[in-house]
Amino acid sequence: MRSVYLDYAATTPMDERVIAAMLPYYREIFGNPSSLHYFGQQAEAALEQARRTTAVCLGASPEELIFTGGGTESDNLALRGVALQRRRLHSASHLLISPVEHHAVLHTARQLADEHGFELEFLPVDEYGFVSPRDVHARLRTTTALVSVVYAQNEIGTINPVSEIAALCRERGVPFHTDAVQAAAHLPIPRASDLADLLSIGAHKFYGPKGVGALFIRRGVAIQPVQTGGSQEGGLRAGTQNVAQIVGLAEAFRLTRLELDQHASRLVLLRDRIIQGVLEKVPNARLTGHPVMRLPNHASFVFEGVDGNTLLMLLDGAGFACSSGSACKSGSPKPSAVLEAIGLAPSWSLGSLRVTLGRTTGEDDVEGVLKVLPALVEKARRR
Ligand SMILES: *Cc1c(COP(=O)(O)O)cnc(C)c1O
Numbered sequence: 001m002r003s004v005y006l007d008y009a010a011t012t013p014m015d016e017r018v019i020a021a022m023l024p025y026y027r028e029i030f031g032n033p034s035s036l037h038y039f040g041q042q043a044e045a046a047l048e049q050a051r052r053t054t055a056v057c058l059g060a061s062p063e064e065l066i067f068t069g070g071g072t073e074s075d076n077l078a079l080r081g082v083a084l085q086r087r088r089l090h091s092a093s094h095l096l097i098s099p100v101e102h103h104a105v106l107h108t109a110r111q112l113a114d115e116h117g118f119e120l121e122f123l124p125v126d127e128y129g130f131v132s133p134r135d136v137h138a139r140l141r142t143t144t145a146l147v148s149v150v151y152a153q154n155e156i157g158t159i160n161p162v163s164e165i166a167a168l169c170r171e172r173g174v175p176f177h178t179d180a181v182q183a184a185a186h187l188p189i190p191r192a193s194d195l196a197d198l199l200s201i202g203a204h205k206f207y208g209p210k211g212v213g214a215l216f217i218r219r220g221v222a223i224q225p226v227q228t229g230g231s232q233e234g235g236l237r238a239g240t241q242n243v244a245q246i247v248g249l250a251e252a253f254r255l256t257r258l259e260l261d262q263h264a265s266r267l268v269l270l271r272d273r274i275i276q277g278v279l280e281k282v283p284n285a286r287l288t289g290h291p292v293m294r295l296p297n298h299a300s301f302v303f304e305g306v307d308g309n310t311l312l313m314l315l316d317g318a319g320f321a322c323s324s325g326s327a328c329k330s331g332s333p334k335p336s337a338v339l340e341a342i343g344l345a346p347s348w349s350l351g352s353l354r355v356t357l358g359r360t361t362g363e364d365d366v367e368g369v370l371k372v373l374p375a376l377v378e379k380a381r382r383r
Pocket residue numbers: 009010069070071072073075102104150152153154179180181182202203204205211212213
């Protein structure tokens with residue numbers, strides 16, 4: 001049976017053009033970019049070309065980019081690297097993050113609090129998971145080491161006003177990080193430095209390879225390495241660079257930026273068709289996240305009294321691969337922290353569904369899932 005993939009926020013298939021761009025670096029151009037000889041020079045040239053391409057996509061300069069092992073690692077480096085350095089230099093010990101961060105940010109901040117004595121404060125969010133710049137302003141302290149707010153939220157799709165938050169933080173001299181791992185696939189980023197001092201991306205969310213990402217670090221931001229060793233990546237990320245994967249990230253990002261508008265305008269229509277269809281056809285259903293300020297490919301819902309995992313299994317059985325939006329796959333049902341933060345009671349938040357669309361999603365896929373969903377939701381209602 002053919003299954004329809006509707007989980008593009010979890011990962012995307014690799015673009016054939018990206019695979020083609022990577023292949024030479026698994027074969028003939030295999031040198032270590034740190035080597036002095038011809039083979040090393042070739043690899044280094046590819047690495048630095050990829051850095052320039054990625055920098056252009058972010059409106060940044062190449063020296064402001066560090067390649068990492070993925071979105072999670074970029075988040076880790078940003079939080080841990082800046083927090084520890086700011087404490088060393090300025091005795092700053094206060095961390096301010098939103099309650100709707102990806103685990104890569106949340107669990108890193110928790111560890112900084114639990115193991116390294118930082119004071120962790122959570123910003124409030126509204127019913128859409130939206131962070132207000134005013135609330136950031138009110139909580140900034142001279143001892144704030146770092147602020148982190150996700151650009152586009154992965155579970156509920158809401159887009160945060162990061163440029164306003166960045167401006168407020170800059171006024172106070174506090175570094176601001178944003179996790180743009182979802183946003184990079186869909187939203188324009190004319191100049192990264194207008195959005196944040198540090199910005200994380202990961203290639204597999206935009207049709208590139210898994211296990212490679214980048215961190216934009218605005219010139220002048222004080223940061224220390226998390227992974228120590230050789231002097232690669234300006235001493236901030238030791239270890240021989242994965243040249244093929246980095247070339248893949250750059251090519252995937254370049255193509256994504258090039259084709260951004262074309263895909264976004266088509267996806268928005270499909271997304272709104274799903275949202276309208278679900279709210280019309282399924283009783284006791286609610287949209288989660290902001291109705292307008294949301295990712296163009298992202299529709300997310302909660303259904304009262306429904307077991308989310310049962311619903312996902314029923315959908316999978318009917319040939320539709322969707323997600324609940326939270327990373328929890330198994331075990332005892334626990335409400336997602338993000339859905340809790342936007343004020344949903346467990347009777348609603350345990351029944352979550354995320355449908356995320358991509359380049360090959362068609363109208364027939366959308367109509368197909370809308371056709372089967374109402375009956376499957378009724379089946380998954382716990383009574
Ligand atoms: C997927 C994702 C991550 C993690 O990125 P990986 O490259 O899978 O490590 C971090 N933040 C957000 C918002 C994501 O969607």
